[in-house]
Amino acid sequence: MHILAVGLNYKTAPVEIREQFAIAENELPLALQQLKNTPSVLECAIVGTCNRTELYAVVDRLPLCGQSLRSFMEKWFGVPKQEMTPHLYIYEGDQAIRHLFRVASGLDSLVIGETQILGQVKHSLMLAQQERTTGTIFNTLFKQAVTMAKRAHSETSIGENPVSVSYAAVELGKRIFGDFAQKTVLIIGAGKMSELTAKHLYANGAQKVIVANRTLQRAEDLAGKFDGRACGWEELPAALAEADIVISSTGSRQQVLTCTEVKAAMQRRKSRPLFMIDIAVPRDLDPAIGDLPNVFLYDIDDLQMIVESNLKERRKEAIKIDKMIATEMEQFDAWYRTLAVTPVIQALQKKAGDIHQETMESLLRKLPDLDEREITVIRKLTKSMVNQILRDPIVGIKEMAEKRNGAQTVETVTKLFALEDELAGQKRQQSKPVMYNAIGEEKAKAADLTSAGEPQRAAYSGAGLQPVNAQA
Known part of the structure; x- marks a missing residue:
């Protein structure tokens, strides 16, 4: 089996391309089902945001599956291969696993270290589980990625330094005021950036918002978002005297x-501190304003410098997270390799169980006078002996699988414990037209997941492993 990731993101495709690959929330279930039914796809999940669309798949035949996933994208999105291929990336095996960990941790995001993507990856897993398109491998991998990402944000400071202009403005304001309780925000103009900055200030405690704009209706519309009030251009001097924080973004060619x-x-404010943010280009506010006592003036370049400085700090933290990812990948790889020996462990347990059962039946025939309590005690004690005898061999088998080729371990253990009949019985059982979905329920579809020379596929179909599709 192999793990693949195919997709495009903000680094490989502009927005006019990315928007062609957006999947509406209500369309995701159907997309997952169609992707799952793509030949050779055993498990799948889709991560879709405004900055990326990515398909993750567990496949059984690597040479053809990359092409199959691209064909799915061509049919689903209606974009010819020659148009989308230059924007696509494909990761295989460890590269795909590392990519998922980096995505979940926010290291592959436009804003490095952001946490929104973590919720989106978690949602992708939950939806795929709901649609039963994931099985043992992706349920384990995605859960591990989400858990690791949470730990990365709690154990590092990657999210502590603001890396957007609006957040940088909020942090600057905290340095001046300490907090924004009882503070009044004056928005000059109705620009998107000033609205976003005001939103963050409002969320951080600023309790009153005034919006001044040449078009009063636009001022009223924006003020309504913050339970604030609008004022006309002629009222600006009075509003300026009242405000503690001023955000200006008008698009005017002259100073406002x-x-x-x-x-x-x-003078009317009695020298109360005034925090002013000029986000406009050209600038709305006279640069000389910054020389006035108790006036703290910052323009877009000041904020960008803060953002870049904070990005450097986040990049340092990202190095720590990359090391965490390397450790997580080793743990996943060790677990993944044990899948190959799962059937042989089950065969060993079945053989031991059969021997125990036969021994108990022989004992009862030889000692017919035993009462129920005595039979129960003997059964429990002998079962405990069997389990204790098996414990060390099973641990050893798993350790062997982690350290060397799983197929070799399967062959060695099979011969050592003479498990050929038990494994053959497993194969006959798996050849029946029954499969298991992501939560272990039977799903009628014929598939023989084992064959000579394919120990990985044999491992996939052991107890507790739930493939969802095995088209050849």
């Missing part, structure tokens, strides 16, 4: 506020 106007407002 001069140093003289702000100086007059400061």
